[in-house]
Amino acid sequence: MTEKLHIVGGGMAGSEAAWQAAEAGVPVVLHEMRPHVGTFAHHTGNYAEMVCSNSFRSDDDEQNAVGLLHWEMRAAGGLIMEMADRHALPAGGALAVDRDAFSASVTEKLRAHPLISFEDREISQLPADGTWIFATGPLTSDALAQAILAETGTEALAFFDAIAPIVHFDTIDLSKAWFQSRYDKGDTEDQRKAYLNCPMDRDQYEAFIDAILAADKTEFREGETAGYFDGCLPIEVMAERGRETLRHGPMKPVGLTNPHNPEQKAYAVVQLRRDNALGTLFNIVGFQTKMKYGAQTEVFRMIPGLENASFARLGGIHRNTFLNSPTLLDDQMRLKSRPNLRFAGQITGVEGYVESAAMGLVAGRLAAAEIKGQTLPPPPRVTAMGALLAHISGDAEARTFQPMNVNFGLFPPIEAKGGRRGRKDRYKAYTDRAKTEWQSWIAAQE
Numbered sequence: 001m002t003e004k005l006h007i008v009g010g011g012m013a014g015s016e017a018a019w020q021a022a023e024a025g026v027p028v029v030l031h032e033m034r035p036h037v038g039t040f041a042h043h044t045g046n047y048a049e050m051v052c053s054n055s056f057r058s059d060d061d062e063q064n065a066v067g068l069l070h071w072e073m074r075a076a077g078g079l080i081m082e083m084a085d086r087h088a089l090p091a092g093g094a095l096a097v098d099r100d101a102f103s104a105s106v107t108e109k110l111r112a113h114p115l116i117s118f119e120d121r122e123i124s125q126l127p128a129d130g131t132w133i134f135a136t137g138p139l140t141s142d143a144l145a146q147a148i149l150a151e152t153g154t155e156a157l158a159f160f161d162a163i164a165p166i167v168h169f170d171t172i173d174l175s176k177a178w179f180q181s182r183y184d185k186g187d188t189e190d191q192r193k194a195y196l197n198c199p200m201d202r203d204q205y206e207a208f209i210d211a212i213l214a215a216d217k218t219e220f221r222e223g224e225t226a227g228y229f230d231g232c233l234p235i236e237v238m239a240e241r242g243r244e245t246l247r248h249g250p251m252k253p254v255g256l257t258n259p260h261n262p263e264q265k266a267y268a269v270v271q272l273r274r275d276n277a278l279g280t281l282f283n284i285v286g287f288q289t290k291m292k293y294g295a296q297t298e299v300f301r302m303i304p305g306l307e308n309a310s311f312a313r314l315g316g317i318h319r320n321t322f323l324n325s326p327t328l329l330d331d332q333m334r335l336k337s338r339p340n341l342r343f344a345g346q347i348t349g350v351e352g353y354v355e356s357a358a359m360g361l362v363a364g365r366l367a368a369a370e371i372k373g374q375t376l377p378p379p380p381r382v383t384a385m386g387a388l389l390a391h392i393s394g395d396a397e398a399r400t401f402q403p404m405n406v407n408f409g410l411f412p413p414i415e416a417k418g419g420r421r422g423r424k425d426r427y428k429a430y431t432d433r434a435k436t437e438w439q440s441w442i443a444a445q446e
Helices: 012-023 065-075 079-086 099-112 142-152 202-214 235-240 293-300 353-371 384-395 419-443
Strands: 005-008 028-031 055-058 094-097 116-119 131-134 157-163 166-168 195-200 268-274 281-284 311-313 316-322 338-343
Touching (some): 005 012, 012 028, 012 079, 012 099, 012 116, 065 419, 079 094, 099 116, 131 353, 202 235, 293 311, 353 384
Parallel strands (some): 005 028, 028 116, 131 338
Antiparallel strands (some): 055 094, 157 316
């Protein structure tokens, strides 16, 4: 086969698309501007580098749409899930990974594939010919963003994705903090103790909220607006929405008992999760922030147990650019005005590592089939990937389109007993139906 598939962007989506197409027998050229052209959020030139959380979220494939997405990717021979499983860390019912080992192993596997070649340079224009997938993610370069804007004729859409801080474990005071997953969730002892908990009483919580509200924040550049994605709100934005918002969000105290003082119920709890296999780094869960660095250090050291914390990384904020995909993409993920170009990953308006990789998987398979002269229908809409694809390619309301995580609300309704009381049965029915249809879709390609 002489025709090659060109993929721009070596993040979750681009890496998975390259792997799927190459495994289908199609030669791939993977274009990545890093490390020659860097971004403020990336630190290496590795593929699939994780710049925010180290979590792939729930791994429950029977009751959770994200877990179902994990299952579908594994069933399709997904590279991202294979490497995530290889470098998994204890995280209760979630799938968290050692981020450095994970991205290094993805890079190694891609570099070793005989059908994948690499060009480490920036692509700043939309090519007129050839078959391309653009998976440039939330940090699409300004030049390429302008080229996309010129082609689509739509206004730029952006929200700001904030990065949570990471703490050195040996600087945490374990006489105040304790290990426990909420409700002791998990099948093993490591999973049941996957989170490090720092309790606050009411006075400490109120002082903490005051400090967040008063802290110096990063200012937006002229012309930028803060259209945040609700699943990744900075803590100061949550605090501004009401003093109890954080206590009912990432700081909720339910399902936890402080062994240092079991009779006293915490008013709020800050949770940290292991960030590497060695257990030397812990990230503060749900604490994305746009506070300035000096303010972050002062505010976060108000957390009991973190009074003397040393930070391996402080929080940050970056723009996340995405297309108004329902008006621009067809169900093959092609740009309607330029069908030789596909888009995949976060730039299409899906949110999260898993969702981005999943859309890369689908785009890679669709493009590979097209190059081989085959007709591959999109995944069934009752599957997690099919539901996501349908959402970005037409189901969503274009006027109010915003980035979306996978969730059962995107799936076609299913008959199951019971309303809210029957939610467990209904979710199981969703996942059973999806698995059957996904296996059929995969089998038809073999």
